[in-house]
Amino acid sequence: MTQSSDFDTQQSIPQTDEQADLPQPNQRGEYSRTSHRYWEVVDSDPNGLNCRMGPHSIEEIEDPGSKVHLNIGSWPVVGTLKGGQNFEIYLGPSGLGVLYDVQHKPWFFVEKSQGTGGPSNCFVRARSSLVKPIQPN
Numbered sequence: 001m002t003q004s005s006d007f008d009t010q011q012s013i014p015q016t017d018e019q020a021d022l023p024q025p026n027q028r029g030e031y032s033r034t035s036h037r038y039w040e041v042v043d044s045d046p047n048g049l050n051c052r053m054g055p056h057s058i059e060e061i062e063d064p065g066s067k068v069h070l071n072i073g074s075w076p077v078v079g080t081l082k083g084g085q086n087f088e089i090y091l092g093p094s095g096l097g098v099l100y101d102v103q104h105k106p107w108f109f110v111e112k113s114q115g116t117g118g119p120s121n122c123f124v125r126a127r128s129s130l131v132k133p134i135q136p137n
Contacts, residue, residue: 022135025128030106033096036133037088039108041081043130048080051110051122058109058121061099062092072101072123079119086134087113087120098126 023034043049054075056068081087090111091097098106106126113120124131 022133029128031098031108031126031128031131031133032106033094033098034133035091035095035097037091037097038134038136039087039089039131040134041083041085041087041124041130042128042132043081043083045083048082048085049124049130050077051079051081051119051124052076053078053122058090070099070101071103072099072107073103073105075123078122079117081110081113081118081124082115085113085115085118087111087118087124099123 023031023036025031041049052072052075054068054072056066060066061068061070087110089097089108092099092109097108099109100106107123108126108131110120110122110124112118
C-alpha cells in the first residue's frame with residue numbers, strides 16, 4: 001500500500017534512547033513508510049481526529065493498476081478517533097503502511113481502533129501533531 005516518494009528519504013528528527021525503537025517523524029512532522037502497526041491519537045482537537053474514506057475499497061486503492069484519484073483529504077469523514085485512542089494501521093502488501101496522496105502527504109489506513117464506536121477501514125494523516133507510535137500492549 002505504498003507509493004514511492006522522495007519524502008521517504010528525508011532525514012528524521014534526532015531521537016532519544018527510549019524512542020529508538022519507534023518510528024520518528026521527519027523535519028516536517030510527517031511519518032514515512034513504516035512497519036510499525038500501533039499508534040495513539042494525540043490530536044488536541046476536542047472533536048477528534050477525522051478518519052476519511054472514499055467510495056473505493058482498500059483492495060482497489062492498493063492495486064498498482066488502480067485509477068483511484070488519491071485526493072484523500074477531500075474524501076468524506078466516516079468517523080473520528082478521540083485523543084488518547086489507540087489504533088492499528090494496515091501495513092499493506094509491502095508491509096510499509098503509508099499511502100501518499102496526490103499532494104504527497106502521508107496517510108495511515110486504520111485497520112482497527114480500540115474502544116466502542118471507534119472507526120476502522122479509513123484514513124488518518126500520518127503526522128506527529130495528530131498521532132504517535134506506541135508499543136503494543
